[in-house]
Amino acid sequence: MAVIAPEQEQQELSPKDQRRFDRRQRLSRWDVKYSPYLYISPFFILFALVGLFPLVYTSWVSLHDWNLIGGKGDFVGFENYATVVQQPLFWRGLRNTFSIFLLSSVPQVIIALFLAAMLDANLRAKTFWRMGVLLPYVVMPVAVGMIFNKVFADQSGMANALLEKVGIGPIGWHSDVLASHIAIATMVDFRWTGYNTLILLAAMQAIPQDLYEAAVVDGAARWRQFRSITIPSLRPTLIFVIITSTIGGLQIFDEPRMFDQTGQGGSDRQWMTVTMYLYELGWGAQKSFGRASAVAWILFLIILVIGAINFWLTRRISGTESSESKKGAKR
Amino acid sequence: MSSVGMIEQTAGKGAARYAARRRGNALGVGSNRRGGWVTYTLLTIVLLISFYPIYYTFLLASSDAPTIAQNPIPSLIPGGNFLDNISRVLNSDIKFWQALWNSIVVAVVTSVSVVLFATLAGFSFAKLRFRGRRALLVFVIATMAVPTQLGVVPLFILMSELGWTGKLIAVIVPGMVTAFGVFWMTQYFEESLPYELIEAARVDGCNMIRTFWNVALPAAKPAAAMLALFTFVASWTNFFWPFIVLGSSNPTLPVSLQLLQASYFKDYSLIMAGVVLATIPLILLFIVAGKQLVSGIMAGAVKG
Amino acid sequence: MRTSKKSWVVLTTALAGVALVASGCSSSAEEAGSDATATSGEPVTLTLATFNEFGYEGLIEEYMQLNPNVTIEHKKAATSNEARDNLNTRLAAGSGASDVEAIEVDWLPELLQYSDRFMDLTDPSVEGRWLDWKVAQATTADGKLIGYGTDIGPEGICYRADLFEKAGLPSDRAEVAELLGGASATWDKYFEVGDQFMAADTGAAWFDSAGAVYQGMINQVQNAYEQADGTIIALENPEVKAIYDQVLAAAATQSANLGQWSEDWTAAFQKDGFATMQCPGWMLGVIEGNAAGVEGWDIADVFPGGGGNWGGSFLTVPEMGEHKAEAKALAAWLTAPEQQIKAFQAKGTFPSQQAALTDEALLSQTNAFFNDAPTGEILANRANAVTVAPFKGPNYFAINDAMQQALNRVDVAKTDDPASSWAKFENDVQQLG
Incomplete structure (x- = not known):
């Protein structure tokens, strides 16, 4: 991989060499100062093209009475925002989004963490187990939707057939609010748990062994090792997993949409999420692109707030334990 | 050249010692524990759950429409129509081979570009000090919070202004960098690339790009491999944007396979045969990349 | 530093080049006609x-x-x-x-x-x-x-001849058309026969879904939800409420409580779930696929309340x-x-x-799965029987959607009774205004 040979060090400096050395020093300073911007520039250049324009466009749309097909109408200021927050459906969507998000993300991250810890052990046939965990990620969404529709069908589904055998009455997966959220959370976790497991595993593998060795000398129990060494060392990755799960979870769209044949979130909007509501406003019967954009921006702000809270929490939790482990090491 | 040796040359003795220590860990020397039967049992259960839907897809693909209609829960023994259904997919009018080629092009180009750009940016964000670093990083992360459904209309306007509608580049360019990738590489570098390595490389006279190339990139290999895999799969299964901007005349695989559902009665044996065909390349990728990926992870942070 | 910068530039251009080459190869069809002028020939x-x-x-x-x-x-x-x-x-x-x-x-x-x-x-x-x-x-x-x-999609009535026989009803397609009222068939009559069928206790329901039956009925109303000028009258129009009440009253005993196109609906074709359904021409293929292996499906040249199109x-x-x-x-x-x-x-x-x-x-078209019924002739008759082209204004689909959900709340999800579900429907319609 490394193809560039190390440069020859200059041993003695003639005046000419001295100038070269100065130039090198200057270049080096520039290098330190400006090359970071060079490295991050591809992202920002492309983002400006394909990300920023849609963002600005959408915010412009959200301030107008804007029909998807009819196009721009009057400038209405923040009226679209005021209208949508007065709609009961918006709040119902928000409730469902948070409920599905909590029901899916919390177990997902916890399971992923434990699975990763298991896979981190010295196993036979490591590749097999690791790849196996990631298998659901390659299943095409159309197949995932179909399979889970069959499993959670109210009258003919496998879930209710199995529950009946253990004496639990049929559950209204498509009528009860909580049941529908649990079913959707299952669908989400099926596809994404393995993915997060591997991310955490990659980070666990990078934890220096001597930290564990010190703990073994200390006679720390396995659980304690996990809690005071593994978790704190994973902090950046945990932050990553939690932030991306938060963003993905609050934008959840595909799974609840696939959950029944109409894709509208149930006859009583039992599982209609904010993004589904946004889509219905913009592309459904109303075709109100302005209001849909307003919902998108409100959701964007909500995600930022929740993301910031989660970031703070994660830092705090793993941070405290980190200092604990330092104390432990001293002892 | 052995990696430790190379690091010693390029990054100094301290770094080499550090790398050796890490490899020791990865090779299982003094590994803290071995998996017990509880671990194996739990993992087996997880694996069965993971594997079932793929097998289920295959079961349906090997069956036929009446059998599927009559048995909501299919028997675990595959039927005999697998090759029949596969050839029905290949012979139907959905431009399968063109779609396969398009998907490969899109997935490969986006994966390579995402990994390259994300690694560069991630390295800068995690390990270099520059003005506005934190603010820019927060901005990158915040861009992920923009609901994607809404971007479709402005993005389509942009693509038709550029004259790219119907062309693969309209799918490739928006996928060439992801905030996700930048964030992921940043976090990985933060936790697994020690400053001492970079300092050592700098002291030895490496400039920034060479430090990146010789020290950071090798260290990032496992994370970069995972990012490549994730990007590849995400691009491979992406439906909505390719459908809108390309359409069925120049499709990617999900767009073309969707046409198998184009009738009032859905023939699931045909649809699932299409899904199997589309999944085989991913599984092959898994088998080929899997070994690389896992050994990459095993080698810990530094491998040349 | 120069070398490395160069390699960076080379890489970027190479990558961009790959992207361009890769995407250029498939664009020929798109560009082919863009220069052509609109004159004929x-x-x-x-x-x-x-x-x-x-x-x-x-x-x-x-x-x-x-x-x-x-x-x-x-x-x-x-x-x-x-x-x-x-x-x-x-x-x-x-x-x-x-x-x-x-x-x-x-x-x-x-x-x-x-x-x-x-x-x-x-x-x-x-x-x-x-x-x-x-x-x-x-x-x-x-x-x-x-x-x-x-x-x-002109609609007839598809039915299960074997279930009709089991219930002691006539099962020949001409007799079934007569049974439902022939040329002057009404929805009252359809639900009445439904009561007879249910009384025989065959284990099957009379129809699949309240929403589907409602759709057939509302399509025979000229101005159901909106006046020609777009004024919303859905809540004031007595016809809408009457149809809503009638369908749900019948559904309480005669419906299989299935959401159309749902997994349960599809599965019900294999389980003698229901005896009749509204049947536009394209539905024949749906039934044949879903009910593979089930014998007894037939189609009658009749539709309650006049013709219907779906x-x-x-x-x-x-x-x-x-x-x-x-x-x-x-x-x-x-x-x-x-x-x-x-x-x-x-x-x-x-x-x-x-x-x-x-x-x-x-x-001359016949369909073997439907007991060799002359489907071409039946559907042509059904197409000619359609008289009403219901007015569908800008709010038609939003209102009809809300209505379908109101029906499903009672019929399928069972989260509401007809009165509370109507109240929610009223609320939904008012939000539109």
């Missing part, structure tokens, strides 16, 4: 966007042979919903629509509001080609025709296209009776053209 490439099965594959070949200067690029979407998303995005962006765009009757009204985005296709040469109510569906208030009719599509020519004259000619040719008969033979799409309904090829 010169080479022109037309794009045609359809969804599902229109049965046009052979016809496109034929048209290109008849018109050597025309190349047709056919873009297909799998479902009507996807086609709708696609067209909406292009209309919103103001570019990229195909020269001829197929539109389903379900989302035609929302586009009728923006009829200026579509070419007026009125033409003496096509006058009288279609059934009147089909033309009415695509005509704006000021008389502009934005779409040429392709297929329709579904059907149109070909439109968006104004943004570059070759509108050629596109119009193509749409007119494809929707001529001779061509629609061929499409019918290819994919079973039932033609909406007057002349096609008396065509021998259509009338």
